[in-house]
Amino acid sequence: MASFPAASLRTRLIAGLVALVTVGLLVANVATYSALQSFLLARVDEQLTAAVEPVALELQSSIGPRRGARPSGRALIPAGTYAVLVNDSGAVLAELPLRNDGPAPRLPGAIGAQEGESWHTVTAREGEERLRLLSTPVLLVGGADGALVLSVPLTDVEQTLRRLLAIEITVSLLVLALLTAAGLWVVRLGLRPLRRMEEAAGAIAAGDLGRRIEDADERTEVGRLGLALNAMLGHLEAAFSERTESERRLRRFIADASHELRTPLTSIRGYAELFRRGAADRPEDLANAMRRIEDEAKRMGVLVDDLLLLARLDQGRPLERRAVDLVRVAEDAVADAGATDPERRFLFEPQPPVLVEGDEARLRQVAANLVSNAMLHTPADTTVLVRVAQQGGTAVLEVADDGPGLQPEHAARIFERFYRGDGSRTRASGGTGLGLSIVAAIAEAHGGRATVTSSPGAGATFTVSLPAQTQQAEPQPRPQPPAPQPAGVASGRKDL
Template structure:
C-alpha cells in the first residue's frame, strides 16, 4: 500500500475513533438525562465525560498519528542517511528499495538510478583525468629527448664546432633530424587532440582500393627489398581520404619498422556484409602484448629500439573510430600479425 493511501486511511480511522468516543460520551449523557438526577448534576457529569473522552481521543489520535507518520516516513530517514554517506565520498551507497508500486519504492528506484549515473560519470571523469595526466607525462617525456638533443648540439656549436666543417655538418644534421622528429610528434598529438574533441572530419566518397594501392607503392619506395602484395576489390566509403590514407600508411609503416626484412606483408581490401574491410597481414614475429597495442605512447618491448613515439596505431584506432568503424588485431608468436579495419560503406551510412 502506498504512503498516501496509508496516511488517508489513518486519518479516516482516527476521525472515526474520535467520532465514536464523542458519540459514546453523548449517549452516556443522554442515559443520565433520563434518570431522576438534577439538571446541574447532569450538566456537570456530561462536561466531565466530554472532557475526559475528548482528552483520551486527542491523546489516542496524537499517538496513532505520530506512529503512522513515523512509520510512513522511515524510508526518508534511510534516504537521508544514504545521502550523508554519499556526501562523505562513498558513491557506492544505494537507497534501500521500497515496496513496489509505492511512492517510496518509485522514489528509491529513481534515486538509485541517478546515483548509478553519478557513480559512472565520476568514474569516467577520474579515468579521463588519469588518462590525461598519463598522456601529458608521456608527451613531455617524448618531447624532452629531441629538445635535449638539440640543446646538446647547440652547445657543441657554441663551443667551436662552427670552426670545424665536418663537425658543423654533423651538428646541423642532428639538429634538423631532431627538430623534424619533434614536429612529427607535435602534429600527431594535435591530430589526436582534434579527434578526441570529436571535431568533424571531411566526408566524401573514398575508393579504399586506390588508397591501398598508393600506400603499398609508398611502402615499396621506402623499402624496395620488402615483399608487399595487394589484393583489392573496388569498395567506396564515405569519409576523409587524407585520414584514411594515414591509417593505411601507419599500418604498413608498423610492418616495416617492427618485422625483419625477410617478413612478407599482404594488404587485402574487400567489401563484406555492407561494410568495407582492410586487412594488413605480416609474417613477422608477432606481438606480445596485443591488448595494449592501441594505447598511446605504448611500445612493445621488441620495438623499443626503433624510432617513433608509439602513436601510430593510436592514430589508426582514433581515425577509424571517428569514421564509425572499428579495428582489431590478431597475433600468433613467430607466425605474424593481422590488423583488421572495418568501416561502414557509403550505402550503409545512407
C-alpha cells in the same frame, strides 16, 4: 520573529496523525455526548408529558374533594416531580411535591401567560440543581386561564452524561496512546528505506561511489525512489570513472608529449653547444651537427603535426567528404611500403572497388600508419598481408602480420597515445607512439572504429571498419603507376 527548530519527518508524521485522530475523536465524542443528551432530555420530556393528567388529578384532589372515585395515576409520575398551578399572571395557586419530595423549581417570568406547551431547563429555588420544566395551559375554575407547571430533577441525566464524558476522555486518551505507539512503529518501519538511503548518501558523500540502495522494491514509492537513485548513482559512478580515466590519460599524454618534445630539443641544444665550442672549425663535425639538428627538427615537426591532428580530431572538426576507393588506398600504401623496404614480403589481395565517404588524405594516412606499424615492430622476415573487403554496409581494411604478436595487456591499450607495449616499441624504432592513436581517431571521425586481434606468437591483425557508401559513386581518378611491375603475382595476390 522567533524561529523554531525544524522537526524530523518522523515527528511531523506522528504529530499529524495524532492531531487528525484527536480531531476525529473530539468530533465523535461531542456528537455522542450531544446525541445522548438529546435522547435523555427527550425521554424526560415524554415522562413529563405523560404525567400531566395524573398530576392534574393529584392537584385537584389536594385542592378540593374528589367527585367520584377515580383511579390514581401516581405510578405514571416520575420520581422527584414537583407540580405548580399558576394563574395567567404567574401567581402560584397550588404547589406540592408529588414523589420523593422533589425540589421546587425557579419559575420563569410570565409563565402563566404563555400559549401552548413550553419547555425550560431551570435551577431549583434552593441550590444549583438543574430541573426540566414543562408548562401547559389549563382552564381554572371560573373560566380563568392558568398553567400547570411540572418539573423533574435532571440529576440522573447529568450523572449519566458525566459518566459518559469520563468514559470518552479515558477511552480517547487510551486510543491516542496506543495509536501513538503503533504510529511510531509503523512510521519507523516505513522510514527504514529512507534511513538506508541516508546512510548510503553519507557513504557516497564520503567517497564510496560504489554504494547502492539495497532492497529497493519497485512496488512502493520509496522503493522506486531507491531504484531511481541506484540508476543515477550508476551514471554518476561511470561519469566519475570516465572523468578520472580521462584526467589520467590527459596527465600521461602531457607528460609523454613533454618527454617526446624534450628529447629532440635536448639533441638540438647539444649539437648547438658543440657548434659553439668549435665544431665550426672542423668541417666533418659541423656537417654531422647540422645533419643531426635537421633530423631532430624534422622529428619534432612530425610529432607536433601528429599532436595537432589529434587535437583537431578531438575537437570534432568536419573532414572533407567524398567517395574514396579503399582498395586503391590500401594498394598504394602497400606499394609505398614495398618501395621503402624492398626486402620485406607484402601480400595484397586485389578486390573490386570498395567505396567509403571520407577524407582521402586521412584514409591514406590510416593505411600508411598500419603498414608502417607492421614494418617497424616486426622482424624483417615477417610477412605483412593487407586486405580490403565489404561486409554488408561496412568496409573493412585489415593489416595482418605473422610476427611475434602482442600480449593481451598490451593489445588492450595499443591505441592509447604514446603507448609502447614492449621493448621493440621504443624511440629507437623511429615511431612517436601516436601512429595507432591517429588511426583510431580518424576511424572514429569517419563513424567507424579500429580494433586489434592478437596473441603471443600468432601475429597481429589490425582492422579498421568504416561505413560503406550506399550509392556507388565514381571515385576520384588517380595517376597511373609507373610501368615497372612489382616482384610477382602468386595465387591471385600481389607479392611485393
